[in-house]
Amino acid sequence: MALRHAVLAALLDEELSGYQVTKAFAAGVANFWHALPQQVYAELAKLEKEGLVAGREVVQEGRPNKRVFRVTGEGLAELESFASAAAKPSFLREDLLVQVQAADHLDAGVLIERLTERYAFAEAKAALFEEQLHRMRGGLDEADFLLRGASRVGPYLTCRRGRDFERANRDWCREVMEVLRARGAEGRGGA
Amino acid sequence: MALRHAVLAALLDEELSGYQVTKAFAAGVANFWHALPQQVYAELAKLEKEGLVAGREVVQEGRPNKRVFRVTGEGLAELESFASAAAKPSFLREDLLVQVQAADHLDAGVLIERLTERYAFAEAKAALFEEQLHRMRGGLDEADFLLRGASRVGPYLTCRRGRDFERANRDWCREVMEVLRARGAEGRGGA
DNA sequence: TCCTCATAGTCAAGAAAGTGACTAGTCAGT
DNA sequence: ACTGACTAGTCACTTTCTTGACTATGAGGA
Numbered sequence: 454m455a456l457r458h459a460v461l462a463a464l465l466d467e468e469l470s471g472y473q474v475t476k477a478f479a480a481g482v483a484n485f486w487h488a489l490p491q492q493v494y495a496e497l498a499k500l501e502k503e504g505l506v507a508g509r510e511v512v513q514e515g516r517p518n519k520r521v522f523r524v525t526g527e528g529l530a531e532l533e534s535f536a537s538a539a540a541k542p543s544f545l546r547e548d549l550l551v552q553v554q555a556a557d558h559l560d561a562g563v564l565i566e567r568l569t570e571r572y573a574f575a576e577a578k579a580a581l582f583e584e585q586l587h588r589m590r591g592g593l594d595e596a597d598f599l600l601r602g603a604s605r606v607g608p609y610l611t612c613r614r615g616r617d618f619e620r621a622n623r624d625w626c627r628e629v630m631e632v633l634r635a636r637g638a639e640g641r642g643g644a
Numbered sequence: 645m646a647l648r649h650a651v652l653a654a655l656l657d658e659e660l661s662g663y664q665v666t667k668a669f670a671a672g673v674a675n676f677w678h679a680l681p682q683q684v685y686a687e688l689a690k691l692e693k694e695g696l697v698a699g700r701e702v703v704q705e706g707r708p709n710k711r712v713f714r715v716t717g718e719g720l721a722e723l724e725s726f727a728s729a730a731a732k733p734s735f736l737r738e739d740l741l742v743q744v745q746a747a748d749h750l751d752a753g754v755l756i757e758r759l760t761e762r763y764a765f766a767e768a769k770a771a772l773f774e775e776q777l778h779r780m781r782g783g784l785d786e787a788d789f790l791l792r793g794a795s796r797v798g799p800y801l802t803c804r805r806g807r808d809f810e811r812a813n814r815d816w817c818r819e820v821m822e823v824l825r826a827r828g829a830e831g832r833g834g835a
Numbered sequence: 836t837c838c839t840c841a842t843a844g845t846c847a848a849g850a851a852a853g854t855g856a857c858t859a860g861t862c863a864g865t
Numbered sequence: 866a867c868t869g870a871c872t873a874g875t876c877a878c879t880t881t882c883t884t885g886a887c888t889a890t891g892a893g894g895a
């Protein structure tokens with residue numbers, strides 16, 4: 454029951470179509486959630502049936518019509534009740550962690566490949582988030598924006614968490630690679 | 645197909661029973677994965693049927709007997725092939741992020757409660773990981789342990805990631821709270 | 836004696852999430 | 866005319882995760 458709230462939260466600031474929500478959640482841009490189109494459409498259908506969002510047909514020229522959704526009063530109430538219940542903390546759950554856990558029994562070269570890929574991915578994603586943050590805060594410096602900025606700070610803060618998360622991933626990958634390389638050199642007759 | 649590899653990785657360094665694996669994965673201690681007993685037992689049964697782990701009955705006195713498992717050669721091969729395939733990067737997926745995303749539309753007081761809880765949880769968990777790290781590296785300082793330590797560095801490195809993740813969560817919670825409080829004061833007639 | 840806790844493990848059912856394939860229209864190139 | 870990419874949305878299926886209950890045994894405390 455978390456995707457539904459993520460969808461509601463995404464619709465708070467603007468009316469979006471299912472397709473647009475999907476885009477916002479798509480790999481690379483999602484700062485606070487991730488889901489595939491099928492899940493988003495299914496959830497929107499359920500939310501509409503329950504009256505938490507209201508859909509509206511938008512006729513377009515040159516491309517297919519779409520249905521955009523906005524959050525209703527009931528939807529906002531649902532979000533508030535979600536926020537008043539304790540949030541369950543999530544765990545790190547990443548393939549790469551499992552692979553590094555087994556590092557002492559696996560080939561270091563293969564692992565370093567994985568770490569290199571993840572490093573590049575993290576770097577790229579962090580840069581993307583950084584850009585987004587820059588756009589959001591406009592001309593203002595961060596402290597000013599957060600204290601007195603006119604626009605919504607929620608999305609900014611979650612985006613920051615996303616950026617810092619990927620930076621941490623990147624730094625961890627670098628360090629693990631250093632350790633694996635150093636131990637490899639040591640084992641083959643280094644210092 | 646990641647739980648199976650997590651279980652294999654957990655069994656690499658010692659023979660464990662399903663119950664012990666569950667404990668290792670239990671909330672609070674799991675540094676690289678999390679799963680409930682039912683999942684662990686089911687996965688172990690499947691792994692044994694496929695010959696990736698081998699079970700052995702251990703008769704105990706004063707408590708129920710147990711079956712402990714060790715990874716077979718085939719199991720290790722499975723892990724190696726898992727490590728040679730690209731790992732899919734995971735996303736942050738946490739209730740609290742959704743709640744903060746909606747922060748501008750919700751009551752700040754309620755959110756601050758959630759953030760306070762998460763802050764305390766993160767702090768406690770980071771401390772736990774820190775203890776574990778200390779135990780693992782024994783007397784050595786970190787650089788020495790990582791380069792020349794006799795014991796396995798995989799678990800140490802994943803534990804470090806867990807600790808840093810929770811520290812980052814803690815710091816983020818603190819900052820979000822500061823922003824919410826500052827904006828609240830501003831709104832009610834501050835500076 | 837009864838109660839609770841820790842060890843050790845299992846069954847059944849359901850919600851949530853993920854995968855693959857597919858329709859249908861428009862536009863830009865080649 | 867054909868190809869590929871983008872917008873917009875849907876169907877069917879499977880895997881994974883979570884919830885709740887349940888069976889045993891033994892140890893320690895009120």
